[in-house]
Each structure stands twice: as structure tokens, then as C-alpha cells.
Amino acid sequence: MKRHSYIHVAVWLTVLLSGCSLLGTPHSTTNREHTEAQEPVAASSQNSSYDEQHSEDRKPENAQWRVALLQSAMQTVQLKSGQQISQPGMYFLQVETGQIEGWLMPSDQLIGVDSSADGRWIVATSGEKGYLVDRYSGTALAWKPNEFQLLAAEANTIVALSDAKLWLSTDSGRTSVALDLTPDGPSALLSPNATSVFLVNGRKVYHLEPNSRALSVVLPSLTGSLVTALSSVRNGKAVLIRWDTPSGPTAQMYSWEGMPLQDLGAKKVVIPSPDGTEVVWEEEVGGVTTSVVIGDARNLQPISRVSGSSLCAPGSANPWLSDGSGVVVRTASGYRVFSKDGRLKEIPGNSLTGDGLSPSPDRANVFVVDRTRVIDQEGRVLAAVTLDPNATGLSFSGTTAWGLRGNEVRIGLKYGGRGGIACPPVNLPPHIERPPFIEAAALKVATSGMDCIDLRNEPSATATALQCLPSGTPLTTSPYSGSKPTSAYLSAVATAEELGTPRIWLHVRTVAGQEGWVLRDYVTWR
Helix, strand or coil: CCCCCHHHHHHHHHHHHHCCCCCCCCCCCCCCCCCCCCCCCCCCCCCCEHHHHCHHHCCCCCCCCCCEEECCCCEEEEECCCCEECCCEEEEEECCCCCEEEEECCCCCEEEEEECCCCCEEEEEECCEEEEEECCCCCEEEECCCCEEEEEEECCEEEEEECCEEEEEECCEEEEECCCCCCCCCEEEECCCCCCEEEEECCEEEEEECCCCEEEEEECCCCCCEEEEEEEECCCCEEEEEEEECCEEEEEEECCCCCEEEECCCCCCCEECCCCCEEEEEEEECCCEEEEEEEECCCCCEEEEEECEECCCCCCCCCECCCCCEEEEEECCEEEEEECCCCEEECCCCCCCCCCEEECCCCCCEEEECCCEEEECCCCEEEECEECCCCCCEEECCCCCECCCCCEEEEEEEECCCCCCCCCCCCCCCEEECCCCCCCCEEEECCCCCCEEEEECCCCCCCCEEEEEECCCEEEECCCCCCCCCCCCCCCEEEEEECCEEEEEEEEEECCCCEEEEEHHHEEEC
16 A cells, blocks of 8 residues: 555645645555554644634634644554554554554543544544544644534545534535534534535434535424434445434434435334345343344344344444344353344354454454454454553543454554443343244243242342242243342343342242242243
8 A cells, every 4th residue: 555645635634724625535544664652742732723823714704613733643653463552542453464553642641532434534532632633644633622523524524513613624625504503513424435414403314415515404303302323324325313202212214315215113223234124123021131133124023033132242333244144142151143044153252251242344254352353253363452461541442343344443542441331231041032022031940959949029039938949940021110129221130239249130920920039040041
């Protein structure tokens, strides 16, 4: 790969700041000279904002584009395969070679870092400033959070808020968008090639064409509803709009041109497959566990489900394999691939103690494990990074492992905090079912070395034993409405700490109608 012209990119960023017209086409990301990792230098404080230098170029309404152009905001390093990472920053692991490209800031300043889906832009928060860094040159925009808010950046386009105005900046100029903003401000999603923008402003969704600046309403104001998410789906080919209604969540899928593709309503938070023919969602089973359901996208009719699983994977943005053959699910024994034909496949080398299993966006047999290792479906390591065990205060940022392409893995490390999300327990081993599904979970007693287990009137080992249930006794789950120890959101689950160990209890009913609590460890699926 050839290095992109530093002068060209610097001038292009100046264009973004000034609003002048200039055409230019970005090249591939660069191969930089190898630099040994060292403490990065702070961004120069001698760069002044564009508005200070060119006050005569302001709009008639005196709205300002409150950013500064910096020649050096982050230090780049090139690490060899296997070399340890010891500083916060944004790292890009090349899958084919194992080489690592790092973008660093002083370790006590970087508190947030992410990357655009196309991999060109790095967004960083350090101290009291925000930065948008171009990987092609290292040149950056910098701002104060109370003066400027970045909404989206892909390819040659930036969408942002500045001086209470919505701004669109491209290689052909910069302009404010004629849109009355709501008090909480808009959110934005750019298409991978930056030819289309979806905007959420209050209770409306808009479509904006950057080249023509044409603005149209995609979803009008919905009484009692609130748009909750814009997301790119089907490997960047479409947009999913989710919103809450008084009767539950709903969703619609649109093309990047703003045309409706499919109404995915039905009170479910669904994720379409890459070709859009199937969807996947989570649902509760009998008040004791979650399940993952694969269904027909046309009518949301279930095809198969695996109970005792969830879609929770902190480092992943999309559970679907790139060919749409299945999804990655979280089970009590680790992450698995759940196929459309109702099978579970183990992917060796992953566990529940890490940060999940993330499928490649363009290779169905390649995954990222725990944000740091690239493996194939047999568990063979293809590329990996190693975190320095002596580096303290580092944690993963919210960066998902993959961007639009599977040639590199993104690893964001920040200073302080754990980052990511915590997955709730799935409580039971995975169990594959075909429709029609029963509402309650069908369980049975499964003792090991005991004649029977106690059915108790409260979720506690010291509670009154109602009867002793022998192995094989059929049970169904029963929602519990009374008071119980601290638990997850599931209605038939209680968690109690006993002898210093958390124990999970399930509320069940016998065939004779007796209700009570049993320890999760001694039941399984029928």
C-alpha cells in the first residue's frame, strides 16, 4: 500500500474547516515507518481555531464552526506481531500479517477512543477536549465539548453540531443544515461511502443527501413514541430504525436512499441477517432464562430457538455470520454458533470470562475472541495482540472489534474504568427447540449422588422444605410475584448469597400443582 499524500490530506482538512471547494479522493491507509513505542507527545497548543483566524468567513447568522486544526494530536507506532501493548490508544491489528498500528496519547489523559466504521477516522476524548484524527496523515480536528459535538464521520464527510447548528462538511465545502433542532440535539448515521445521512431529531427521522443537501422526512412524528436507535445492518447495506411505542419496541428497515424496505414491528428488537431474509431476537422463556430465536423476516415466524442463550457479546456489533448461515450466541458453557437449521457448533478457544466472540464481517469462518485474538472456526489463532500484564489502569473502550471489512481488528484502550457491558447469566444449559414453543420452561430434576432435592417455600437453603423431588421429576416454571432476594429481571429467578456464595433459585410447579423453589444446579431441560 502507498502512503496517502500528507499535503493533500492536510489541505483537505483545511477545506473542512474553511468551507472552500476542493476535490480529492482518499487512498488506502498507509504503511508507516516502524516506530518503537514511547510516551506520546501532547497535541500542540499553538494551533488556533479557524474562527479566530478567519472571522470574516462566518455565516450571516454568525454561526461558527468551533474547531481547531492540529498537525499532531496522537503519536503513531508500529508494533510487530506478538509485541505487547502497554499504553491507552486506538490499535489496528492486521489479520493477514499480525502487524499492529497504534495511535497513542499520554496515558493519564485518554478517557475515550473509537474508530469510524471505514477505519479512516479515530475519535478520542482526552482531558477537556475531543479529537477527530485522520489515519491518513495524523492531522486532526480538536474542540471543546461544550462548543462542538461530533455526530458522525465516514470517508470525506463529517456531521457535527456547532453553535446550535447542524453542520455538514465534505470535500466540496461546509454548510449548516436548515433544521430546527430539538433541545436534546440530533443523532446521525452516515452510510459507509458517506453519500447518505440519517438524522434523528426529536420524534422525527430525516434523510439527508450530502451532495445535494436535500433533506426529507423518513419517519414523521409518532405520538407517544421515541426513536431509540439508528444502526447500520446487513453488513452496511441498510439502515435499521428502532423506536419505542406504548405497546412495545418496533423497527423498520430502510435503504440508504431513504426508501422503506421492510416493517419489522411486532414488539421485538430484531437484527436482520446479511441478506435480509431472516431476523434474530431474544425472548424470555418461562421466567427463568433467555433464548435466541431465528425467524422469517417477512412475518417474524420462528424457525428455531435455543433456550439458555443470549446475544450478549460486549465486543461485537452484529451476531450474524457474514454468509447468514447462523448467529453467535452466549451459553452457560461459552459462545457458540447457532445455525439456521437448528444446530449448535462449538468454537474452541472462547469462554464466558472474556469479552465475547465476534464474527468477521466478510468471512463466515473467522472470529475475534476477547477483542484481542483472531481465530478460525477450529480455534486456530490467525493473529493476536498481547496486553502488558504490568500496565495498570487500562480498560477496553466501547469499540467493537470489526469495522466494515475483515482485514483489520480494532482495539480501543482507555484510561480508567472497565468499559463495555456486563452480560446477565443465562441460568440453564442450551436447549434447541422447534416451533410451536410452549410458554413455560419444561424442566426435570437432575440429581447427582442424591436421592432427591428439596422443593422449598422460599429461595433459601434454610427455608421450609415442602417435599423432596426425586431425579426425573417433571417441573414447569412458574412466575413469582412475591418478594424475593435480589435477582435478575427474570420473574421466576432469585439470587441469594449463602455461605459467601451466590446461589440461583428457580420458581417451579410440580405436576400435582405444588409450587416452590429449587436450586438451579439440580434441574435441566426435559
